[in-house]
Amino acid sequence: MSKSLLELTPVEAVACCSPVTREALSAQAAERIAPLVKAIADPVRLRLLSLVASHVDGEACVCDLNDAFELSQPTISHHLKLLHEAGLLEREKRGVWVYYRINDNALRDLATLLGGVTV
Amino acid sequence: MSKSLLELTPVEAVACCSPVTREALSAQAAERIAPLVKAIADPVRLRLLSLVASHVDGEACVCDLNDAFELSQPTISHHLKLLHEAGLLEREKRGVWVYYRINDNALRDLATLLGGVTV
């Protein structure tokens, strides 16, 4: 292992675990997984994730995302930060604009963890 | 449709939707899905779900579950109630004991929603 557990993003911490229905989750594993689930446990963040993922070229500018909600710009920025910190969205600044792109493996790992579908 | 949307448990409300990465989630869909995700966005509830699912016969008595945590009995009861109300756990009273059993389709629907794996 090249990184200590404490350095892992929530997404990285999840990728290693077997499905929750297969065997009882350890307390430590549950503590690592919960933050990732929390990150998508909000309607605004679910929509943000969905908007980015389904956007052309798989990326979206913050300006587009702001327009999709009737929420203040700082609020959207806050949610994007949470998704980014969880490892679900990647962030790239190009000029004045910031583009977010989905981490392809993240949601799939989480889905596998929950559903036990080993693709 | 035999039930109005308001009568659906979170689980039932999710079963109908296409994966979040496929197309942008509507605000209404996100509002329906988020409560289900919230229900599993806690380390204790993740472990409870996992314990029940991986238990022999697929069901577990509350007394067993209490012993697995260093938390008070009312706290466990509270978490079980949330999981039950979300539709993730089914509840059956037999004598003095209460047994919880996992709703097989619930997690799978959620996993499909997240991962886009159409089994």
Next chain:
DNA sequence: CACGGACATTGACAAGTGTCAATATTGACG
């Protein structure tokens, strides 16, 4: 350099959440 626009950060506040102690409810059994 100064200005303006895109995005992030800070601080504040109301609302929601996890926990426990105390108490209620339910059912088995003497």
Next chain:
DNA sequence: CGTCAATATTGACACTTGTCAATGTCCGTG
């Protein structure tokens, strides 16, 4: 019926979360 054990409910509390207004930072352009 009375008691005990299993589970649920209530009330209280500290902590977290979602939101906004105000402000800061960064970068392109004139």
